[in-house]
Amino acid sequence: DIQMTQSPSSLSASVGDRVTITCRASQGINNYLAWFQQKPGKAPKSLISAASSLQSGVPSKFSGSGSGTDFTLTISSLQPEDFATYYCQQYNSSPFTFGGGTKVEIK
Amino acid sequence: QVQLVESGGGVVQPGGSLRLSCAASGITFSHSGMHWVRQAPGKGLEWVAFIRSDGTTQYYADSVKGRFTISRDNSKNTLYLQLNSLRPEDTAVYYCTIGIDYWGQGILVTVSS
DSSP: OOOEEEEOSEEEEOTTOOEEEEEEESSOOTTOEEEEEEOTTSOOEEEEETTTEEOTTOOTTEEEEEETTEEEEEESSOOGGGOSEEEEEEOSSSSOOBOOOEEEEEO | OOEEEEEOOEEEOTTOOEEEEEEEESSOGGGOOEEEEEEOTTSOEEEEEEEOTTSOOEEEOTTTTTTEEEEEETTTTEEEEEEOSOOGGGOEEEEEEETTTEEOOOEEEEEOO
16 A cells, blocks of 8 residues: 655644645655645645646645655645645555645644 | 535444435536545544446445445436444545545544444
8 A cells, every 4th residue: 555644744834934745655656646725624625636737726826746756735825715734645546545634824 | 516415424323334425416427436535533534435437446445345335326426335334433524526626515424322
């Protein structure tokens, strides 16, 4: 099984900060890597697919990069609505594992 | 727009069964692979099961293999998850998803005596 290690597990940041979250796969996943945003009490929302493709309607302040086993989600300028928990998921092979999540909190 | 609506959740005793449904609209359901994902209270996301668009192939997480069954009825645009031999650790909000793109609002399953 492919393990997905996400870091950090939480971070505190200020409005306007640039934020970077990393996700490492235990083996290559052919860039089949997605990022999701989840706010309390809500269903996750898809942000990025195929490591770097922005989903329709997602603001361009979100970007994804990486290849092989190491991937990154960047929020270029954090806004109040971006405070949430973020998850990565590999969908290269079953089981389609998620990272443990990164909670982005207000500093 | 794409809409996924889960139903069938509730409170069940350990060892009991439930069947979850997920009604899809706004998308060509028969062309879409579907997942169930769950989230225990205060915890992260856990992938549960996947079924191919034509229903011929299913995959399961080890934690549910042999107890849960994913299925679909393309004529009704509906996805199902049969949950048997339920355990307290199966307590979670269960989401259906279309690929990685769209999620339902989730349905709570509570396993408790």
